[in-house]
Amino acid sequence: MSRCDLEPGAVDQRTPARPARRGLVLALACTAQGVVGLDTAIVNVAVPSIQHELGVSHATVQWVVVAYGLLLGGFLLFGGRMTDYLGRRRVFLAGFVIFSLASLLAGATSEAGLLIAARGLQGFGAALVAPAALSLLAVTFTEGAERNRALGLFGAVGGAAGSIGVVASGLLTAGPGWRWAFFINVPIGVVVIVLATAFLPRDRAVDRTTRLDTAGATTVTAGLLAFVYALQHAAGHGWLTGTALGLFAVSAVLLGAFVLIEARSAAPLIPPSTLRNRTLVAANLTAFLAFATLLSYIFIGSLLMQQVLGFSPTRTGLSWLATTVTVVVVAMNGARLIPLVGIRWVLVIGLSLVSVGAVWLARVPAEADYVTDLLPAFLLAGVGFGLCGPALQIGALSGVPESAAGLASGLVETMREIGGAAGVAVVATVLVTGSGLAGFHTAFVLITALGLLGVLTALAGFGSLRRTR
Structure with missing residues (x-):
């Protein structure tokens, strides 16, 4: 590929990395993915303590959770395109500096x-870090078995981060206090920034002959922010309230404007060739449904244990260790299945197992025993999501040129975040309309339906070839 084959505004970063440096890139990327995912859930158990110490209402303290996910989901696509335009190293470092200071x-x-405000700033920093980290892996490791192994570990960390966050939230709140849910990021951030500055290859000069699609970036980011906020608002206040409907309408108008701008742009934020990549599109749609299933599974499962089964915050967090460990083990080894059976069937098997786990929890009794009534479902979820995480990322990056790796990374991360927010919002609404244990049973039936819809999307969207290219 010659220089002229790169998209306008892209950064040429195709210098092969030495094996030792590849290992360091993988470690930095996985650490980044872990920290970003960890902070999605690390304050959930700490919310009552924060509310008590700061003396604020329940409605106010919920924004400590919402602000992070709102800006993370809204700015991921922007962060992905900035990665291609400004350089992976620059955006990775800038994101970690912002995240650590916040x-x-x-x-x-x-x-x-x-x-x-600080949580929102964390989310913005994370929206720069996440696509930059995935893009670094895409250009450091050759597509095929080598990249699949790297993405297997990367997916293991990402899949386990949410449940680790719940465990850490309970332990930190019961130990040194809720503030350490944030302070713990600072030393990690300092180490990552020092190592990345010293060892990541410098970004090459940017071709600025074509300007970045600023209008497209602005409208799509604003549209995504409005959509994620509308989901959060609707979950707490109802889907048919004037505010919720107005927010969804604003989001639709902004995203519609984005489509029109892209159609007329000389250098669109999302090139048409990206949308013609069937595997990329299928990976994004399946990622939306898979993470709608995953985050609602953890959200409803945590509430079930505390509100119905009487588990303490610490015991609730520790109960998810079975899922966490299983996700890591399966994801690190499950990527080897992809060359043998293909992305389609790895996703079908993974999402089917998660759906079976949700069915299992849809029949949990009020006097549940952890080993017989919860543990099987948690293990099934761990195996299922351990298979899905790497497969989705491999699918999203298959056949994507290096000049668009940041965009592809930003797209799949965006769909993960928005899918998670949408899943939690919809399932929480079902839970609120139900009563007691029956409401939880209904919620898990809906989670089952989301998982099975993901199965159908994977079957229809991915080709039957075993190769990942």
């Missing part, structure tokens, strides 16, 4: 408003 501010403040 974590320090969040842990140190005693003002609810500043804490919420």
